[in-house]
Amino acid sequence: CSSTVTTTDTPITTTAVPVTTTAEPITTTAEPVTTTSEPVTSTVPITALLKCRDASKLYIGGNVLSKSKVKNARQCENKCFDDLSCTSWRFYQRRFSDKQLRKRCLLMDGEVTKVVKKKKVISGAIDQCK
Numbered sequence: 001c002s003s004t005v006t007t008t009d010t011p012i013t014t015t016a017v018p019v020t021t022t023a024e025p026i027t028t029t030a031e032p033v034t035t036t037s038e039p040v041t042s043t044v045p046i047t048a049l050l051k052c053r054d055a056s057k058l059y060i061g062g063n064v065l066s067k068s069k070v071k072n073a074r075q076c077e078n079k080c081f082d083d084l085s086c087t088s089w090r091f092y093q094r095r096f097s098d099k100q101l102r103k104r105c106l107l108m109d110g111e112v113t114k115v116v117k118k119k120k121v122i123s124g125a126i127d128q129c130k
Helices: 073-082
Strands: 054-060 063-069 088-092 104-109 114-125
Touching: 054 088, 073 088, 073 104, 073 114
Parallel strands: none
Antiparallel strands: 054 114, 063 104, 088 104, 088 114
């Protein structure tokens, strides 16, 4: 005996209901901030920044009177004392970045117009020595 079973799949239909949410918009207001600053001007004369011996500072200005090889800053300073025209000096230490200037002493005359931070150099202004 044979029997036949027939099944029919009935499609199931589902409908999704759209969900709508509304949030109140967030509004923030900030007061505008206005800052004013006065330009910074230095009224300190350059001579107030000079020292008898100043490590890691490069004194710029004036004319080069001489350039010579010396062992240390003290020798360079003494050379400047010995030269009546010398007003300032620079000594470039042995590890200074420019190899041509290492262990060199520059004697200067005239006015120092600028002081710059620079590693491995020592500068001095004779009129600041006591």
